[in-house]
Amino acid sequence: MKYHHGNLKEELISSACSMCEANGHDHMSLRSIAKEANVSQTAPYRHFKTKEDLLAEVSKRGFEKLAEILNQATTQNENMTAKERFIEMGFAYVKFGLERKNTYDLMHSPIIDKVEFPELLEAASGAFDELIKIIAELNPGISDADLGRQCIRHWAQVHGLVGLIGDTKIDESIGTNAGDAMSIVTKDLRSFLTMALDF
Amino acid sequence: MKYHHGNLKEELISSACSMCEANGHDHMSLRSIAKEANVSQTAPYRHFKTKEDLLAEVSKRGFEKLAEILNQATTQNENMTAKERFIEMGFAYVKFGLERKNTYDLMHSPIIDKVEFPELLEAASGAFDELIKIIAELNPGISDADLGRQCIRHWAQVHGLVGLIGDTKIDESIGTNAGDAMSIVTKDLRSFLTMALDF
DNA sequence: TGTACATCAGTGAACGCGCGTTCACTGATGTAC
DNA sequence: TGTACATCAGTGAACGCGCGTTCACTGATGTAC
Numbered sequence: 001m002k003y004h005h006g007n008l009k010e011e012l013i014s015s016a017c018s019m020c021e022a023n024g025h026d027h028m029s030l031r032s033i034a035k036e037a038n039v040s041q042t043a044p045y046r047h048f049k050t051k052e053d054l055l056a057e058v059s060k061r062g063f064e065k066l067a068e069i070l071n072q073a074t075t076q077n078e079n080m081t082a083k084e085r086f087i088e089m090g091f092a093y094v095k096f097g098l099e100r101k102n103t104y105d106l107m108h109s110p111i112i113d114k115v116e117f118p119e120l121l122e123a124a125s126g127a128f129d130e131l132i133k134i135i136a137e138l139n140p141g142i143s144d145a146d147l148g149r150q151c152i153r154h155w156a157q158v159h160g161l162v163g164l165i166g167d168t169k170i171d172e173s174i175g176t177n178a179g180d181a182m183s184i185v186t187k188d189l190r191s192f193l194t195m196a197l198d199f
Numbered sequence: 200m201k202y203h204h205g206n207l208k209e210e211l212i213s214s215a216c217s218m219c220e221a222n223g224h225d226h227m228s229l230r231s232i233a234k235e236a237n238v239s240q241t242a243p244y245r246h247f248k249t250k251e252d253l254l255a256e257v258s259k260r261g262f263e264k265l266a267e268i269l270n271q272a273t274t275q276n277e278n279m280t281a282k283e284r285f286i287e288m289g290f291a292y293v294k295f296g297l298e299r300k301n302t303y304d305l306m307h308s309p310i311i312d313k314v315e316f317p318e319l320l321e322a323a324s325g326a327f328d329e330l331i332k333i334i335a336e337l338n339p340g341i342s343d344a345d346l347g348r349q350c351i352r353h354w355a356q357v358h359g360l361v362g363l364i365g366d367t368k369i370d371e372s373i374g375t376n377a378g379d380a381m382s383i384v385t386k387d388l389r390s391f392l393t394m395a396l397d398f
Numbered sequence: 399t400g401t402a403c404a405t406c407a408g409t410g411a412a413c414g415c416g417c418g419t420t421c422a423c424t425g426a427t428g429t430a431c
Numbered sequence: 432t433g434t435a436c437a438t439c440a441g442t443g444a445a446c447g448c449g450c451g452t453t454c455a456c457t458g459a460t461g462t463a464c
Contacts, residue, residue, distance in 0.1 A: 008407080024309075026225070029450060039408080042452080046407050051451065108366055110223075115369050128377040148380030152363065153395040157352075160359025164351065167307055170314050178327040181347030196352040207440080228417060238441080241419080245440050250418065 009047040011037045016058045017103070025055065025106040055106065056117040062100070062107045063123035069096050070130035082138050089134055090158050090197045091190055097162030104162065131155055150199070157196055161185075208246040210236045215257045216302070224254065224305040254305065255316040261299070261306045262322035268295050269329035281336050288333055289357050289396045290389055296361030303361060330354055349398070356395055360384075 015036040019028050030051045031041045048054045073089040080088065097104045106112070107124075114121045128151070135150050136142065142150070165186060171179035172186075185192045214235040218227050229250045230240045247253045272288040279287065296303045305311070306323075313320045327350070334349050335341065341349070364385060370378035371385075384391045 026310075030452090031450070040410070042410080042454095043408060045452075108362065110365070111225075113369075115373065121370070121373070121375060125375045125377060128375075132376060145383050148383045149391060149394065151377075152360070152380050152384045152391075153356075156359030156363050156395070157356050158359070159362055160355035160357070161351070163307065163358055163362060164355050166309070170312075171320070174314065174320070176320060176324045176327075177331060178324060178350075181351050184344050184347045185351045192348060192351075195348065196355070229419090230417070239443070241421095241443080242441060244419075 008037065008039060008043065012039075012044055012047060012054065013057050013061070016054055017061060020055075020058050020106055021100055021103045024102045025058075025109060025111070028055075030054070052112060056112050056120050058103070059107050059109075059112055060117070060120045060123045062103045063120070063127050066093070066096055066107075067123070067127040067130055069093075070127060074130075074134060082134065086134050086138060087190075087194050087197055089130070090154065090193045093158045094161055094165075094189065094193065097158070098165060101162075101166050108159075128155070153199075154197060158193075161196075207236065207238060207242065211238075211243055211246060211253065212256050212260070215253055216260060219254075219257050219305055220299055220302045223301045224257075224308060224310070227254075229253070251311060255311050255319050257302070258306050258308075258311055259316070259319045259322045261302045262319070262326050265292070265295055265306075266322070266326040266329055268292075269326060273329075273333060281333065285333050285337060286389075286393050286396055288329070289353070289392045292357045293360055293364075293388065293392065296357070297364060300361075300365050307358075327354070352398075353396060357392075360392075360395075 012033060016028065016033045019033060019036060030044055033054070034041045034044050037043075044054065048057075069092050070089050073092040074085045077085050077088055112120070114124065131151050131154065132147065135154065136147055139147065139150065165182065168178055168182040172183040173179070211232060215227065215232045218232055218235060229243055232253070233240045233243050236242075243253065247256075268291050269288050272291040273284045276284050276287055311319070313323065330350050330353065331346065334353065335346055338346065338349065364381065367377055367381040371382040372378070
């Protein structure tokens, strides 16, 4: 390890990203992140004003990745109809939320005040804009207000599903009504989304 | 204050409920709950094995209240069609989630392992069962699998909406696309739900 | 090219805090005879 | 009804921990002349 590391900021961010995903954002300390980067516990303060600063960066990366994934759902499926690409996007969203649940939770956690981090707000907006684009394409001539409503509707649909599946995952093995219903859904998520995102 | 309090368990729970709603579950300590009940910090251990025990009770009460509210949406509107009652129920759900956001967050927080608290699981099931009933009524003859799918679909819809509105509340004043869309939705939530819960 | 000096990016020690929980205790209450 | 005693439901002190952050510091790097 060089004394002047040269790349520490980046390394701290990526340590933080992986620790967040591994342990959840409420089990991350600045100290442990520094340790993972083989650096003293005070070193991060050369690059981040506070812990929240670093967490905001992690969240921002999450939204950037999400936007990228949503974007790919359309660009990689140009042969599909708009409707099919829309379903793909919903599927990609839910997949992202489930596979990176801890990061996803940080992205939606109230512990980071997005308003204080304009770049984070912008990254989150970027993901939402992917949704706007496809829904606008699906509904030519739609009014701005109706476009907004449709976006929120479908966004809430996939967002809620990510939350519920995470919640209910364990219940599935227990045999509650909710658990039974959820196991039907997760067994064929794509066909469920095709039904649920129809309109 | 009597030495043998007689009602301490109940008082601790209700202190915990109000502190949770006021400050959020991650800003509650056993110590502060005990203090609010005018009792030493160790007194709760006569009634709860751990902090998680008490939190589970708070969560349970939340689900019971939710189930009650959902139930009222149908019983208090017997003159309405099933469809209208269903919309009322969705509205009541979202209202509950928004008005008691901190409690709602605890109810869905992974910090309490529902499987360890059968009574909590049962309370959560009770709320879900209200949804099952009305959806079954709306779809006579529906198969169990399809009933499950429809329940999850609509549950995810309202659950997601609660999450998003909480998330985006501040953005509304900032003028992001998501904020603009959300302010359209919140301006007339009932008509939005009438659209979003249609099928 | 060499030198003086400012600045940068690390370090280890320490502060101060709040927390969950345990412990030995004590005073009140309930009960058997 | 009185008494002896077990149990119950509180108490204050203390343990041990991890945390974010500050501080005075030091060695490396960059730069002006």
